[in-house]
Amino acid sequence: MLRRALAPLLLPLLLVAGCSGDDADPGAEDRSPEELLTEAATTLDETSGVFISLATDDLPDGVTGIVDAAGVATRAPAFEGSITVNLLGQQVEVPVVAVDDTVYAQVPLTPGWQEIEPGEYGAPDPADLVDPETGFSSLLGATTDVEEGETVRGGENNEEVLTEVTGTVPDTAVKNVIPSASGDFDATYTVTSDGELRSAELTGTFYADSPSMTYTIDFDQYGTEQEITAP
Numbered sequence: 561m562l563r564r565a566l567a568p569l570l571l572p573l574l575l576v577a578g579c580s581g582d583d584a585d586p587g588a589e590d591r592s593p594e595e596l597l598t599e600a601a602t603t604l605d606e607t608s609g610v611f612i613s614l615a616t617d618d619l620p621d622g623v624t625g626i627v628d629a630a631g632v633a634t635r636a637p638a639f640e641g642s643i644t645v646n647l648l649g650q651q652v653e654v655p656v657v658a659v660d661d662t663v664y665a666q667v668p669l670t671p672g673w674q675e676i677e678p679g680e681y682g683a684p685d686p687a688d689l690v691d692p693e694t695g696f697s698s699l700l701g702a703t704t705d706v707e708e709g710e711t712v713r714g715g716e717n718n719e720e721v722l723t724e725v726t727g728t729v730p731d732t733a734v735k736n737v738i739p740s741a742s743g744d745f746d747a748t749y750t751v752t753s754d755g756e757l758r759s760a761e762l763t764g765t766f767y768a769d770s771p772s773m774t775y776t777i778d779f780d781q782y783g784t785e786q787e788i789t790a791p
Contacts, residue, residue, distance in 0.1 A: 705728045
């Protein structure tokens with residue numbers, strides 16, 4: 561009698577449990593790590609714009625290089641943001657605009673905006689960061705020894721479910737991000753269930769005659785539309 565009495569109460573719960581599985585992304589758990597990277601590269605290549613931040617906590621002393629950078633990169637291609645570089649032992653934040661194959665910066669101790677050669681600061685043309693051939697997505701396609709890692713939480717309020725993918729990236733690809741990179745690099749990517757690259761962690765030799773170090777690159781605000789013009 562007790563089972564008969566509980567049956568009407570349990571039936572709706574069983575139906576809800578059965579239906580919830582139908583709403584899951586079909587095949588999401590079946591994607592190989594190579595497929596996850598391919599999807600993430602395609603998503604990055606196709607977005608109108610994205611907010612990118614890059615940082616390190618272990619830039620070697622005396623090295624002229626990037627400490628951190630942050631800004632919006634668009635499909636134009638164009639970039640607007642800032643780059644902090646270690647220059648002659650001092651960390652200097654430099655506002656940067658890159659558009660029409662020209663990079664402009666507000667260089668300290670000089671008035672207004674100046675045209676610069678980013679390679680002199682150990683940086684690429686930031687407008688190329690979302691270029692399919694030379695941008696961050698090119699790292700994904702060049703990654704070898706790919707393996708799927710853990711599933712982790714991330715994003716705002718840790719609401720996103722992210723899949724880690726690890727592998728090795730040659731310097732020929734990493735030079736697109738840090739031109740002085742040499743040797744192979746260990747890479748750890750996190751990819752959302754929607755196929756967005758959320759972060760990339762690269763460890764290796766980025767600057768000549770310096771020890772191995774790590775850069776972490778974060779990607780957010782996919783679909784950003786921002787008109788960027790020369791200053």
